[in-house]
Amino acid sequence: MVNKRNLVFVTAAVLAAILVPQVLTMLGEEYLIGTASRIAIYGLAAMSLNLILGYGGMVSFGHAAYFGVGAYVVGILSFHVFDGSSIMGFQGTDAAVLSWLLAIVISALVAFVLGALSLRTSGVYFIMITLAFAQMLYFLFVSMERYGGDDGVIMYNGRNSLPMVDLSDDTSFYYVCLTFLLAFLLLFVLLVRSRFGKVLQACRQNETRMRALGCNVRRYKLAAFVIAGAVAGLAGALNANHAEYVSPDYLHWTKSGDLMIMVILGGIGTIIGPVIGAAAFLLLEDFLPLLFDATGFPTFKEHWRIVFGPLLILVVLFARGGLVGTFSAMRGDHER
């Protein structure tokens, strides 16, 4: 699969991603570096969803829950540093390494519990249950008055601190996000091609047969679910740092929908698809309103979703492979 053309393409894409801040600075559009960071963060989250959605065939409609839990871990730890109080006997922390690690571990734990429950079912039950559990966590955070309830937690101490890297600098922060994104892209390529990945995909294609072969299907699915939850938690932790703010909105069910749209828009079941989907989604979100304003439809500026909704329906009905699929079809590839 790694042929020469792909290698050239990947190298070019990585180089382009590395040069983004320089190019934007040259163009005098530095504020877009933040958007680039968000693309990397949401790309990571969408990629994690794609592991269970695209490769595992598990339609989870509650993926924002893990994104939000990871973000809240960072937000709450930072809150206790600012507040000077302790949480269950422990001090809060501003250290990136510790709080991000905790974000990963805790969202993995939550994913383990909720995944073990949800995976008792399949099909449409699974969709409804993952959605319901995500909503449960949403209401849990809304009811936590200590951490701002509806309003969420503002990280008054700013972004976490990392040795030798100044995260408060947008360009450095972008490179941190990009490093995580590239590292996990590589990891996911290896994961999907490993025995584990093969079994996971086989479970999607024919679960009954895998079970007949003596494979413990639920255990594999749960493992994938936990990995996806953990990575989403990391993405959430990064996003909390990006925004310096965490609120229940991170876990809102529409956020889960957004992540799903990113996966589909980019190309489900492809490695790079979700990242492209995240870029397309976030750029559309930023520029569709401007586009409507500029082309003489100012009414749609605020209401761009009235165009985006039907657009989504059309993509689902007619462009199933997403952007990656369409691009491959144009190149004449016949992969997948």
Added chain:
Amino acid sequence: MYLFLEQLLNGIQFGVFLFLIAAGLTLIFGIMGVINLAHGSLFMIGAYAAAVATEWTGSFALGIVIALVVSGIVGMAIEFVIIRRLYDRDHLDQVLATFGLILFANELMTILFGRTPLFLNVPDALNGSVEIFPGVQYPLYRLAIIAMGVLVALILFLIITRTRAGMLIRAGSTNRDMVAVLGVDIALMFTLLFGLGAVFAGFAGAMAGPLISVEVGMGEQQLILAFVVVVIGGIGSVRGALVGALLVGVVDTLGRAFLPDLLKLFMDPASADGIGAGLSSMSIYIVMAAVLIVKPNGLFPVSVARH
């Protein structure tokens, strides 16, 4: 004790709403195999239609009737244009396409009516309260909702078990292809059934209008609760939807009303309030998890034919 009785009735009344939404959802999934996220939008459309029509005509009853007609027509139009193309697709496509529908519907309502909620008054005839037990006053309107819900459940039960259309619905849920082969116009039946589900949702929305503010996004909160109901009751089972809806309605209402006070017996008031609030907002999901552990296919499992 009186307070408990009052809250219990509130819970039942909430359950009736959830049943009206969940019944359509579960029928549509059970028979057509489609998961329809836009069902909550039909609830919203019903509420808006009732609010606007009542404003125009000055009659709440007329407003309800118009709301039923509007939500039924919108429901059938949605089925005809979009849902119809999703029957043979997987659930993921259905979720995404109907999610797109929600975005569209919510934005359209925002453009048409703005972001300020509309208010609908309780009709004069149903205003006031009655003494249900010596010393217990209960709002007449909420009682009317409970009565309406029982009536609708009864009608639905009679349609499904006693009429030819109901027989076709039951047959369709077991084996759709067989029914089609026997010469029944399945496409028409699905459109009508979808319209019926839409009418229920719209009816719930119209009745809810005077109790909750009519605003964009009001349907989605109900939709997710209706999902919980359907999961508890068993997908495709109307009886399950009824039991699940009452269970969720009562547990949620009683939890919110009494859990903090109950916890105060064990812990200091400040933390009891905090934990109570958190726990009561999670209560129905905990019930759902418990049901799942005992009966993964819901309380009234229905064997749905694989489409």
